Amino acid sequence: MHISHAKRGPRRKAGQAPGRPARYTIAQALLVGLLATSLHSAHAQGSEYHIAAQPLDNTLSQIAERHGLQLLAPANLTQGLQAAPVQGRLTLEQAIARALAGSGLTATRSGNTLVVQRHNTEANRPVNHALPEVAVTAAAEVPFGNTASTSTLGGEQLNRFSVTNAGDLFKGMTGVTAANNRTGASLDLNVRGIQGMGRVKILVDGTQSASSDYRGYGGTASHTFVDPELLGGATVSKGPDAGPYGAGATGGVVSLRTLEANDLIQPGNSYGLRLRGTRGNNSSSGSLGGTDGAGNAIPSNNHIASAAGAWKVNERLELVAAVAQRKSGNYSVGGHGGKDNIFPGGSRPVGQWFTIADTPKGTVVDNTSQDARSALLKSTLYLPHEQTLDLGFTSYDNAYGNPRLTMTTEGTPSQHRLSETDKQTYTAKYAWMPDGNPLIDLRANVWGARSEEYRAGGTWGSAHEQISVTRSSGLELWNTSRFAWGWLPRLDVRYGATWLNEKLDITELGTANVAGVNPDGQRDTYSLFAQFEAQPTDWLLLHGGLRRDSYQLKGSKNFTSSIPGQADIITQYDDSDSRINPSIGAAVLPWGEREEFFVRYSEGWRPGSIREVMNSYDPASMPNGPVVPELSKNLEIGTSINAQGLLNANDRAKAGLTFFNTKYENYVIGGLGTFSNIPGVRYRGLELELDYDTGWLFAEYGLTRYLKQQVCNGGILGCTNGEYYASDIELEGINAPPRYQHSFTLGTRLLERKLVLGLRATVVDDRMMPKLNQDGSRNSTAAWTAGWTAYTVYDLFGSYQFNKRLAVNFGVENLRDEYYLEANTPTQLAIPAPGRTAKVTLTYQF
CATH class of the missing domain: 3.55.50.30 (Phage tail protein beta-alpha-beta fold)
Structure with missing residues (x-):
């Protein structure tokens, strides 16, 4: 794919190899683990x-x-x-x-x-959807001490709807909201009120390649790019994680898994092929006659096409390959319900001219198109002595509309040049679990990722054009040893080390004086961790862990001297710190295996990102400088129940209730080129999940209810449950979730489960934090108060399985054609959601 932009610069050379200290730290941790395992010599049968x-x-x-x-x-x-x-x-x-x-x-x-x-x-009998939902393990990691706060997406949920954006996959998941879901093509998830700058770590097959950009009065946005068409599953672990992937993630870890052999090969076969095509409506080529004004075409139709195949060559080798294309033009917003616009009193306040959501009902929203191509290659080699080696490669290329505040003049939106992302990931995963030796369960992952993003300018011509290159590479190495004694029937211990290197290189192509808000730099994060899970009795499970995180951040910046004739001044930064973060928890199973009561306390630690440390407002300003790392303290209390045979012999039911209370100390806020710490923010709430399935009927309900959001900014009002009158929290990086969010799904399976019909309802309340005056009273007319209002949206879905090979899925999103803004839509990038959109997907699989 080629995007026309005259000033686009050349690609940079790949980053250097990891430094020697990281290799020595990891090697020492591995040596300790292997010495411990060598003490065991039990190799009896079984x-x-x-x-x-x-x-x-x-x-x-x-x-x-x-x-x-x-x-x-x-x-x-x-x-x-x-x-x-x-x-x-x-x-x-x-x-x-x-x-x-x-x-x-x-x-x-x-x-x-x-x-x-x-x-x-x-x-x-035929299954009830095009792609059977399967639980797959190929030397996969088993959740360790955090299952109570983990939500998953399997094949059935992934295939109910052919989604427009990756964030749409997470609709209805408790505690999770897709933020910035209509501004560009990336994924940015909010977990229990927190998002951005690595607070929620999003992994694709274990790789990290998150980036961020400055959006003027829209604040700073984070990006992870992935094509939903190639996904086989997703897991969201909420809160700090003491495991191999938890370094720096204070809000949670989202693990996205791409397609594997068992997603494509039916039982008894050695190969499988899936061909899938989707066609939809609600797509327009835009207001400039099918181009973006710079010679790049905007799709007029809405379609997805993909082909994926897998081959088990023999008992030792599996191969997987897939390609996908996704095209959609600019969509139209809903034509019914809601307000005429998002502002209090029904009109834009005086001086409030930076906004995009003046889009009238039923009209096309420019800068919402995408034209993506993605590919995937995988191989799994089963080596002797219970060893496996997985190799993987993915590529992603997308030309898409990417709204920025510079793309509007006095609230009038218009089509502008497309942005583009070109991303590749490489993975190698090794596992060794010798039969009969419970002390060795060794995993080693090595990976690299490179993402190049061309970010277009806006109304002010090419003034804000830039190319951002994010390179990341990492290593995770850990072992699990399992012990059993008479007084302690089960003790599992997991220990290991990780290393993550991130490099950011931004080239300004425009003429605007904003080079300081898009800095360059490098950050290395090192971790040593140990976890345990013990079960002294059948009714008690204990778990805990310690993680030592450390980092080193380096960067440099040339800034313009204020003295006439003096050359640019080069400023270099080198900052480092470390901390030990604990986690502890227990689960009680008082009445058998199907009821659980749990409590968990954990801490997480996030160093400042490259952008937060090296940022400045303009080329004549010094970089922001070090910020104090954020510290999260998370408490969870809850219960879960699984039951069978409630109304008949074949039904099953599941219920879960979790209370969470998370405090973030030294929270980093920033906007307009500067970042700093405030004393903290706090989120407190409840999550309720109810599922029932009796074969011909299934129902799912999820509730997220925020009880409290508190911001302590050290200003006039100190700690408040509202938004400080003179600021905009979304600009500064604090996100106000809805007070509550309901999701209810009801469906039926008919004709021997060949036909599935269902309806999903999503009910969302207003944003949690109101605007406050200086005296603490509520301000309902402030210029920065714009935000979403409560809304209810219905989505219809269905499928029919003609035979083992051919199936059709169909759906209508936003059935009532509502005009609304989705939760966690930024105030100053307020793009309404798509109106009524119908899609049909045909899948042929053998």
Whole structure:
């Protein structure tokens, strides 16, 4: 794909290799682990198992891992089922028999795959969606001590709707909101009120390639780019994580998994192919006759096409390849309901001219198109002695509208030059789990990512053009040792080290005096961590951990001297710090395996990003300088219940309630080129999840209710539950979530489950924080008060499975054609959501 922009600069050389201190730190950690494992010499027949009572799919995953197998288990068979404890020295067959006892399921081994199915012919019926939802493990990481705060997306949820933006996948997930969802094509998730600058870490197959950019009065936005068409699953871990991927993530870790062999190959086959095409409406080529004014075409239609294939060459080798194309033009907003515009009193306040949401109802929103191409290559090699090696490559190229505040004049939107992102990731993952040795479960990941983003200017011509290159590379190395004694039947210990290198290089192509707000620099983050999970009795589970994080940030900047005739002054920064972060928790199972009460406390630590440290307002200003790292303190208390046979023998139900209270100390705020610390922010709330499935009928309900948001900015009002009168919190990087958000899904499966019909309702309240006057009273007319109002949106979905190979999915989003702004839409980049949009997807798979 080529984007026409005359001043686009050349690509830079790849970054240098990691420094020697990082290699020595990681090597020392590995050596300690291997010395510990060498003390064990038990290699008798069978393996030593110490698996507590837990959801069946988790138990099956751990058993499959132990024997170097992949697991193929349709989620509609295992969801809601609980496995009894699997303890002692057992063969594979014995362990599977104990796990499946009383479930009505069987498991058979086919090569390197463990296939789970029903005893009767029910398993041979067609599934209810185009891509079967499967629980897959290929030397995958099992959640460790944080399952209570983890939400997942499987095949069924991923395929209910053919989404417009990646953030649409997370609609209805409790505690999670897609922020900035209509400004560009990237993914930026808000978890329990927190987002941006790495607070929520988003991984694609374990790689990190997040970037950020300055959007004027719209503040600073964070970006992760991924094509939903190539995803096979997603997991969101809320709160600080003491595991291999938790360094610097104070709000949570989002793990996105691309397609794997078992997503594409049906049981009993050695190969599989999936061809899929989607066609939709609500797409326009824009206001400039099909171009962006710079010679780049804007699509007039709305379609997605993809091809994905997998081949199990033999028992040792699997291959996966996929390509996808996604095109959509500028969409139209809804024509009914809502306000005529987003401002209090129905009109834009005097002096408030930076806004995009003056878009009238039912009209086209410019700068919302995209033209993306993506590709994926993977291979899995099963080595002798229970070893696996996974290699992967992904590419992503997208030309898309990317609204910035410089793209409007007195609130009048117009089409502008497209932006572009070109991204590649490379991964190598090694796993070794020798049969019969519970002290070795070794994982080693090495990866690299490069993202080049051309960011277009706006109404002011090419003044704000720039090229941003983000390079990141990393290494995660850890081992899990499992012990068992008479007085402690189960103790799992995980320990390891990680290293992350991030480099930011920005080239200004425009003439605007904004070079200081787009800095260059490099940051290295190192971590040593240890976790434990112990089960002294059948009814008590204990877990905890320690993580030592350290960082070093370096950068330089040339800034213009105020003395006439004096040369530019070069300023260099070199900052470092470290901290040990604890986590501790317990779960009680008082009435059997299906009820759980839990409590968890954890701390996270986030050093300042390159942008936050090296930023300045203009070339004549000194860089911002070091900021104090943020510290998060997170408390969770909750319960979860899984049940079967409530109304009939085959139904299952699940309920979960979690209270969270998170305090962020030394929170970093920034806007208009400067960043600084404030004393802190606090979020407190509840999450409720209810699921019921009886085969022909299924229902899902999720509620996120914020009880408190408090900002302590050290100003006139000190700590308040509202927004300080003289500032805009979204500009400064503080996000006000809705007071509550409901999501309700009701569906049915008919005609032997070939036909699925369903409806999803999303109900969202106003933003949590009102604008306050200097005396603490509420200000309803302030110029910066613009924001979303409460809304209710209905989405229709369905599918029909013609046979084992051919299926059709269909859906209508925003069924009532509502005019509304989505939650966590920034005040000054307020782009209304798409109006009524219908899509049909045809899938052929064999």
